[in-house]
Amino acid sequence: MVKLNDETRAAYNRDLLELLQEGEDTAFRLKFLDLHPVDQMEVVQQMKEENRNRFYEIMSAKEIADIFEELNLEEQKDMVLEWENKDMSDIFNYMNADDVADFLGELEEKEREEILTGMDTEEAEDVKELLTYEEETAGSIMTKESIHLHETEKVGDVLNRLRNEAPDAEMIYYLYVVDESEKLAGVVSLRDLLVASLEEKVGNVMSRRVVSVHVNEDQEDVARLIQKYDFLAAPVVSANNQLLGIVTVDDVIDVLEEEATEDLAEFATTRGTTDVNLSAFTAAKRRAPWIILLMFLGMITAGIIGQFEETLEQVVLLSAFIPMLMGSAGNVGTQSLAVVVRSLALGNYEKKGLLWALIRELGTGLVIGFACALTLIILIPFLYGGDLLLAFIVGFSIFLSLGVAAVIGSVVPLIINRLKLDPAIASGPFITTFIDVVSITIYFSMATMLLQFL
Known part of the structure; x- marks a missing residue:
């Protein structure tokens, strides 16, 4: 070739x-x-x-x-x-x-x-x-082109069958064995068959420790199972353990790509528009509802800033740090969201627990926030005329905002996952907009409380 x-x-x-x-x-x-x-x-x-x-x-x-x-x-x-x-x-x-x-x-x-x-x-x-x-589901991605063996067949007869049937089979490295009722009984590898005596029965060569998936099991769970055990395939069974077909690793690769694309689209609120063959009008029509919704949510931020109009009038310099504060908090929240969504997809948080996840992300956000606050407290007086109190307000606000943003970015997908929904729908733009509201509220609340000292 x-x-x-x-x-x-x-x-x-x-x-x-x-x-x-x-x-x-x-x-x-x-x-x-x-x-x-x-x-x-x-x-x-x-x-x-x-x-x-x-x-x-x-x-x-x-x-x-x-x-x-x-x-x-x-x-x-x-x-x-x-x-x-x-x-x-x-x-x-x-x-x-x-x-x-x-x-x-x-x-x-x-x-x-x-x-x-x-x-x-x-x-x-x-x-x-x-x-x-x-x-x-497993049933929708399984293939029927598989060779099923019976416990009573002789190894020699099976090898003769394989010479005729293997060209049309999806996979022959694992061969699944059924009993007289067509129920899954075991699995045997091609290597085991090749080294066994031709007169030996399949039932004596096979392994009965076989991992299977139910026909209605979610395809993502099937992909995780095959990934976990490094299988080339997994048998698909009915409720009464009858062998219906197999899911092969090439199908799993397609599933993982499909799920990753879907999660990415949810994450960026571009679901249904990742196909490059779509026209600009169709892509815009599908994206527009999310953008318009987020635009209205963004108006909440503008409303909060309006509530602190008096504070801004007295210390105009506060407005200079709004983009930096909102951007930093949004970035940390999006990072936490990405980490949690991916960990949920891989099943990592099931081992550690919800509380551990929240404490870890809060700690991460606070450490990052402390580093940013320390940097700002040093730079702002140097760049803006030695105003230490302003530096403290901005620094402490970003310290709190980044800690809260990390918690929000991790809590929202965890809650959505508990509701049996796809955690990826806690999209980056949605989380960012929500965090903007929180960070601005923290910032101007602090500034208002300390206004008399500015």
């Missing part, structure tokens, strides 16, 4: 395109099929539409299926529109059932039924089963 780097990719693609345009079908196929499916996908994406139409004519349904699986959903939809002379159902027969289910799940019911009707009965039934499971 050819491995391309940045220097050879362009030249290789150019050669492929020339062969395709000159009608050298056999030479093109040999050169093209020597690439990894991911590289094949990139070559097809760079073709013009007329060249892709020619490409579809000379490639088999199975070869197109391998490329189709590497595309994202929007790219898959675009490719399907170009398949004028290809039977979609035939192509989907060669794909993994979970990949077909992911694509069909985005179609209208009528289109979905047309494709399923044209597929092989067994393949279609697997896809239909996967479509019945709720999104973001």
Whole structure:
């Protein structure tokens, strides 16, 4: 298989395109099929539409299926529109059932039924089963292309089965064993089978200490389990422990990427707008509600400053430190939010406890606040005419504000998590706006109390 780097990719693609345009079908196929499916996908994406139409004519349904699986959903939809002379159902027969289910799940019911009707009965039934499971569960991401063994099978018979069935299986390094009722009984590795006697029964070779996931378990929990145990796959079982399929590590990588993208979007209030294919108008329409809401919340800050108008009139210099105070408190709060949200995602705080988390973040905020306060108490008199009291007000305000900001940044996602909601919705802009209100209140309250000494 050819491995391309940045220097050879362009030249290789150019050669492929020339062969395709000159009608050298056999030479093109040999050169093209020597690439990894991911590289094949990139070559097809760079073709013009007329060249892709020619490409579809000379490639088999199975070869197109391998490329189709590497595309994202929007790219898959675009490719399907170009398949004028290809039977979609035939192509989907060669794909993994979970990949077909992911694509069909985005179609209208009528289109979905047309494709399923044209597929092989067994393949279609697997896809239909996967479509019945709720999104973001183990059932929705599991694959049915797995080899199940029985306890009573002989090792020699299993190895013969693998020679025939392995090419169509998603993964063969772990093989899951079922009993006569099709319930999960154990797991055996390919290595164990290779070193065992051919006459030995699988039940005597397998391990009964098998970790499984329920079909309705959240996909993020499944990903954590596979990550925790360094599995290549995990079996998916029903309520009565019947083996339904497996979740493989490549599916888990997709889940982790999806969840990380979702958390980042929640964190920045950009959920639903991370797709670069969205138009500027669509992205703005989805982001605007949050921005407008935060704008109104920001007006609360303006209202609080208005309440301390007399204080500002007497000591105008206080206004010079408002951006610094709000920005520093917002930054510390956002840092605490990021730390807590990530720790919740990894399950770290379950070991330490809620109180430990709050004390740690409060301590972190106060230490940072003390360092900032000390710096300001030294610099402000030097820069603003030796006013030590002003320096003390600003320094002590930032000390308190950063400590409070750290607590707010950690408490809010913890509360949301206790409510069984995604803690990432305690977004950075929302937390920052809330902290702005608190820090300004602390700042001007202190200044007002000490106004007579300024």
